[in-house]
Amino acid sequence: MGNLRSLRHLAIFCILANGWVFVLLSELPTLRSFTPLAERVRAYETLRANILEKEISAQLGGGVLLNSKESALNELIMLEKRRELELGLTNLSQFQAAQHFFRSNEKINKTPLFQLLRGMPKGGVLHAHDMALCSSEYLLRLTYREHLWVCVSRSQTKEYERLRFSLLRPQSEQPCEWLLLSDLRGSERGDVVDKKLLAQLTMYPQVQFDNEDAVWKHFRSIFRLVIGLLTYAPVWEEYIYRALEEFYADGVQYLEIRSVLPIFYDLVGGNYTILNTTRAMRNAELRFRATHSDWIGSRLIYAPTRKVSDARLVEYLGNALLLKSHFPDYLAGFDLVGYEAEGRPLRDYARELxxxxxxxxxxxxxxxxxxxxxxxxxxxxDAVLLGTKRIGHGLALLKHPEVLRLARLRNIAIEVSPISNQVLQYVGDLRTHPAAVLFAQNYPVVIASDDPSFWKATPLTHDFYVAFMVIGSQKADLGMLKQLASNSITYGAFEQAQREKAFEKWNKRWEKWIDDVLR
Structure with a gap:
């Protein structure tokens, strides 16, 4: 260091000798008396700019090179992003991405940035659950089918507990009364019944629960209500097809559906199995693909509950092997779902898995x-040691640095679902989402929507919007958005030839979107 004539030279040396930055900076006090103030200021500014530049290039999307057309669009996107950020810096209450989604979603929908993202080809959704795919408005339309009964609570609130199609009044031990829904609409104002149904088909608008247990209790009540509506044999395939339509309209070209594979029922006591459930999903996929040439596809992740005995888990794994033999190109893999705090840990099932x-x-x-x-x-x-291909949510990952290191070494992507994490009260202000650290380090992440129907969210755009605005850096640009879309194909359940074809379809739609916006 004795050969360095000024602190400016020292600053440049610090950048080149990456690992020594902080060691060398500790020498600064001893050099101040030998260096003019102007030189020290220039060195400080140079060092600061270089460190920030290094951070930007290292973050998610930082290494994405934009072509001339993408750069032109990026200027527009960043203009809109900065406008919204400036509003937030002036008055945080006006910054929608920092509010609870239920308070901000309607205002977000009106922003030019959201409208731009709505049309953006976002690749795939790798984490979405079967009962929560379609909009609540579509589910409401399904309730107008004939022979649908609703079980109304006997409590003062008269909540709707269950839905079921039946020629005769269903039998139930539940503390509720079965009423034909068409009769209920006739005896009460139909719009009142519909409004109540819509309210019970989503978590909206309640933003605060006493604790996680209370959140999940309400969350599960929606599944209990909707399952009888969707597992009616004539409905399921139509519902899955509609889900593909809604996701496609939101810029999604690929979908991996986590399904418990519920067993169908009908009006005449038909005998159904999980093979019927899967076949209907596969049929919907084939029909949709036949009429949408740029659709990449959809696949199934069989995902039963994690709160079961060892014997039942063995049964589930047998089901998975059966599904693989019948639908080798449609089954992507296996998961265990449900409230993690109540379910058994993966370690309990290690031998079977x-x-x-x-x-x-x-x-x-x-x-x-x-x-x-x-x-x-x-x-x-346990997920990493058992060989998981991706991790769903992974909110606690930063608390386990060795697991994070091992997961990165194995190239295991994290499925980040920001709105779900907020609604289920794991994260409040999304600016504090732990995935921000993963974004900063360009960890392999994908954005997913989890249960968009229950949040009254779009299939993917709302999650992309909040990730872009507050989980990624304020300086993150179109490069980050492109990287997130690309990651969803990189980490999707594809063979190599399929992945290449998927990228080809996504790139074609991406280029068309760029041209359309610039026009």
Whole structure:
């Protein structure tokens, strides 16, 4: 260092000798008396700019090179982003991405930036659940089919507990009364019934629950209400087809559906199995693909509940192997779902899961919790050791640096669902979302919507919007958006030839979107 004539030279040396930055900076006080103030200021500014530039290039999308057309569009996107950020810096209450989604979604929908993102080809959704795919407005239309009964609570609130198609009044031990929905609409104002149904088909607009247990209790009540509507045999395939339509209209070209594979029922006591459920989903996919040439496809992740006995898990794994033999091109893999704090940890099932590890791909939910040092967040370690291809949510991942290091070494992507995390009260202000650290380090992440129907969200655009605005850096641009879309294909359940074809279809639609916006 004695050969350096000024602190400016020292600053440049610090950047070149990356690992020594902080060691060399510790020498600054001893050099101040030998360096003119103007030189020290220039050195400070140079060093600061270089560090920030290095951070920007290292973040998600920082290495994406934009062509001339993309750069032109990027100027427009960043103009709109900066406008919204300036509003937030002036008055945080006007910054929609920092509010609870239920308070901000209608205002977000009106922003030019959201409208731009709505048309953007976003690749695929790799994490979405079967019962929560379609808009609540579509579900309401399904309730106008004949022979649909609703079980009305006997409490003062008269909540709707269940829905079921039947020629005769269903029998139930539930503390509720079965009424034909068409009769209920006739005896009460139909718009009142519809409004109540819509309210119970989503988490909206309640923004605060006492705790996670209360959130999940309400969350599960929606599944209980909707399952009888969707598992009616004539409805399921139509519902899945409609889901593909809604996702496609939102800029999605590929969808991996996590399904419990509920068993159908009909009006005449038909005998159905999970093969019927899967076949209907596959039929919907084939029909949709036949009429949408740029659709990449959809696949199934069989995802039963995680709160079961060892014997039942063995049964589930047998189901997965059966599905693979019947639908080898449609089944992507296996997961266990449900409230992680109530379910059994993955470690309990390690023996059974390791026995089929070479035959079934795993895509485990893990670390969807705020606990630290419990069997719940340690599911992350077990998911990685069991060979999961991706991790669903992974909110606790930053608390386990060795697991994070191992996951990155194995190139395991994290499925980030920001709006879900907020609605289920794991994250408040999305600016504090732990995935921001993963974004800053260009960790392999994908954006997913989890249960968009229950949040009254779009299939993917709302999650992309909040990720772009507040999980990524304020300086993150079209490069980040392009990287996120690209990641969804990179980490999707494809063979190499399929992945190349998927990129070809996505790139074609991406280029068309660029041209359309610039025109």
């Amino acid at each position: 390791l026995a089929v590890q070479d035959d079934i791909n795993f895509y485990f939910h893990a670390g969807e919790t705020n606990w630290y040092g419990s069997s719940i967040d340690e599911n992350l370690l």
